[in-house]
Amino acid sequence: MGTRIGADVGGTFTDVVVELAPGDYASTKALTTHDAPERGIIEGVVELLERCGIDPADVAQFIHGTTLATNALIERSGAVTALVTTDGFRDVIEMRTESRFEQYDLDIVLPRPLIERADRYTVAERRNARGEVLVEFDEAGARSLVRHLVDAGYESVAVGFIHSYVDPTNERRFRDLLHEVAPNLSVSISSDVSPQMREYERFNTVCANAYVRPQMSSYLIGLRDQLAARGIVAPLYLVHSGGGLMSVESAAAFPVRLIESGPAGGAIFAADLAARFRCDRVVSYDMGGTTAKISLIENARPDTATTFEVDRTARFKKGSGMPISIPVIDMIEIGAGGGSIASVDSLGRIRVGPNSVGSEPGPACYDLGGEHPTVTDANLELGRLHPDTFGATDIDLAPALASAAIDRVVGEPLEVDTLAAAVGIVEVVDENMANAARAHAVEHGKDLSQYTMVAFGGGAPLHAGRLIDKLGVSEMIVPSGAGVGSAIGFLVAPFSYEAVRSFYTSTVDFDVAGATELLGALTEEALCFVREGTDAEVVIERQVSMRYSGQGWEIPVSLAPDLDDLAAEVLATEFAKAYEGFFGRAIDDLDIESVSWSVRVSSVVPARQTIELDRTGSRRRVAGATRRVYDSAVLGVVEAALFDRVDLAAGDRVDGPAVISEAQTTTIVGSRQCCVVQADGSLLIHRYRGAT
Structure with missing residues (x-):
């Protein structure tokens, strides 16, 4: 097929992966350029192709996942958008379903509607649930409204009529009238975007699509053109929220399908690994710089849903976000990443997230101007990370800056030393993620103790050992390329x-x-x-x-x-x-x-060769060097053995406590855990079983 490239733009890092051969990848990780995300992608691609000696003309596919659509919804930075609906239904997206996610909270805060009331308009028309006409479409009124929308300068228009999923005639007619006057105006109709019953969810989905469509269309077409200017004329495909690939033209027309784009790639990556090791039940744990994502996978297939929520005002509370009615991989996502900000609230409790320092300015230890203490700063203070083995390009960790930030914001208010403050930060974020996993499992009636965890992303291998103890999970797998797992998932996803x-x-x-x-x-x-x-x-x-x-x-x-x-x-x-x-x-x-x-x-995706998990290992490895690392399992600092992952071979066994470093992440093996290197280079970590 030629060379294939996967690029994942996250909140903190942009990951670029090149497939050198089936199952063999080269990768790079760089800070995300938020003002122009395509710039970070291009820089990463150019650097990686030069390093691998690959001619841009030999690239056959470019597969991309991005959080740009999600960010636009959360930050309310999309296009100036109008909603046109049936007369009498102007306030559906504000009235919602009239249910309360917290029944007795007098101070409940509901998400603000995506489109304000002043930008919502109506047309006289009405069909019933069988598609029968109750009120004829008002052609004259529609034409008058079209002229007003164009004169008002709206950049995008969402059209959602009652029961249009049964008969879309009137929605299509209004779109045609708009395009007669303004051929280049972005128009989204609900019967194309989400032809499903329940008007609140359908209207909200078409509003979201219209809101992000101009920005996403411009970004995607611009990225394709910039790649072509550098000699990469291969087709550009996008990973959609359901875990498959779609063309850039389809993605530009239906960008709402990209809202869970990056996280979906991670779930596909974990499902591929589950199939390879014949694991029937897997909990996928993806922790990056900004968020952590958890999903359940059974029989090598992620759980799916037809509706999910964006921008929840209350953590773990269904009904507190904006519902989006599209097929999606079912997962729970929380603001817990390496860049999540730690603070102390008015009650003297440590809080971590959901706000993140992102890539600009980044954690305090990046020495890029950041002043807030983060999870990354805490991991550096606890010895889990080290400046000599931190693999991000152009970042030299500064332990003194991490310590100062932790002391100032957490240590001094609580009157504890730096180590204790860092322990508190890490324990809080670990418990937040464990609670999210428990809640997700309970909602689906699952027992996590019967699952194997797959940990990937830059932050997950640092925390997964503690999570499996908290959740009662017996073992976890840290795959090769874990630091860029979602981008690798793009390359194994089907169309x-x-x-x-x-x-x-x-x-x-x-x-x-x-x-x-x-x-x-x-x-x-x-x-x-x-x-x-x-x-x-x-x-x-x-x-x-x-x-x-x-x-x-x-x-x-x-x-x-x-x-x-x-x-x-x-x-x-x-x-x-x-x-x-x-x-x-x-x-x-x-x-x-x-x-x-x-x-x-x-x-159809070619079947991967299966691998039998080796849980014992044939050779016990002893490290030549150690480092003092805080181990939550024993509530104290221990001398942890240091290993470079590239030096480990299939069959090697590493007994904890140990630190296994690699270019894009670090794996922590606890004092009561054992790590066995698998035939494909993956690390299987389980609770220590007394092996000698």
Whole structure:
């Protein structure tokens, strides 16, 4: 295929990976350039290609993931956007669902709507849930509104009419009227972006798409042109939130699909590793400079969802964020990274995150002007990091600056020494991440003690040893290339697309013909997106979301390739099994409704050669040097053996306490833990079993 490149732009670091051969990668990590993210990418790519001696013309694919869309939503830095909706529904995105995520909190703070009321407009038109016309589309009123929107100078327009997922005619007509007057105006319609029932979620999703579309389109097209100017004319693909690849043109049209772009690459990376080691249950733990992401993977497939929330006002509280209705890898994300800021609140408690120093100015120890103490500063103070082995390009750690910042902000207010303050910072961030993992597992009815952890990202190997103790997880894997895991995940992701649409029918009077027609249309839509990137063999998966009559939410049920006259009975049986799996028992004598249908088309990824995990090791390695490191397992400072990861070979066993350093991250092996190097270079760390 030629050379392939993956580039992941995070809040602190930009990771660039080149695939030299299947499973063999070269990489670089540099501080993210927030004012122009493409600049950091280009610099990293040029440096890496020169180092590897690769001609830019030999690059066959460039795969990119970015947090730019997410940042625009959280920072409210998107386009000047208007919402046009059905007369009478102007305030849906502000009224939300009228539910409260904290029922008895009198000071509850709900997310501010993405589009203010002054920028929301209505058109006289109305259809019911069956698509029947209740109010005819007001053509004259629509034309008058179009002229006002253009004269007002809006950069983007979101259009969401009631029940347009059943019949999108009026939304499409309003878009056509806009383009007649302003052909270059960015217009997003909900029947294209998220053709699903529940108007609040659908309207919010189309607003988000319209809000970030001009910025993302300009960025993506600009990045493609800059790559071409440097001789890289390969197709540019984006990783979408569902964990697959899509073309740059599709991404520019539907940037809301990119909101969980980078984290999705990490989950794909962990799933690939799970398949390689034949681990049935894996908890993916990705900690970078700004956030930590945790997801559950079973049978080498990440859990997925059709809705997720952005910019929650309350940590771990469902309903406190902006809902986005798109297919997404299900994960929990918190503000816990190497750059997360530590402070002391009014009650004398140490707080860590969610705010981060990012790459500008970075942690105090980076000596780039940062004054806030961070998790990275605490790890340096505790001996887990060291200036001699910190592998980030052009960064020389300054321990004295880290100590001074920790003392000033945490140590002095609490009247404790620097070491104790640093221990407090690390323990707080570790407990925050452990709580997030517990909450995510409980919401899905899972027991984490039955899982293997996969730790990657620049910060995860530093903290994962402590996390498995807190969570009762017996073992964890730190893969090769862990520091740039998400970018490697981009290179193993399939081309895929999931098309979703609401269509109501009941098992009492099941509409076989309507469901078959819908599935055919969804399959064609998904195939069209996938064929933009590849003509490889594909796998087609179908699902329907079902519920008992009277319930408000659904659970997914897999569909057979074809529906027949017995489809209602088969689906009822499969739904009862799925319901029992979720809730312990099914309910008899209730009608079952099918609400939302989806088709996922994915290119076939070549099977990886599997590896049997070696849990004992054949050779015990003894280090020639040690360093004093704080070990949370024994609540004290210990002499930890020092190893360079490149010097370790398959079968080597390292007994803790130990520090294993590499170019882009550092792995901590606790006093009661043992590390065994696997055949592919991965590190398997488990609780010490008395090996000698």
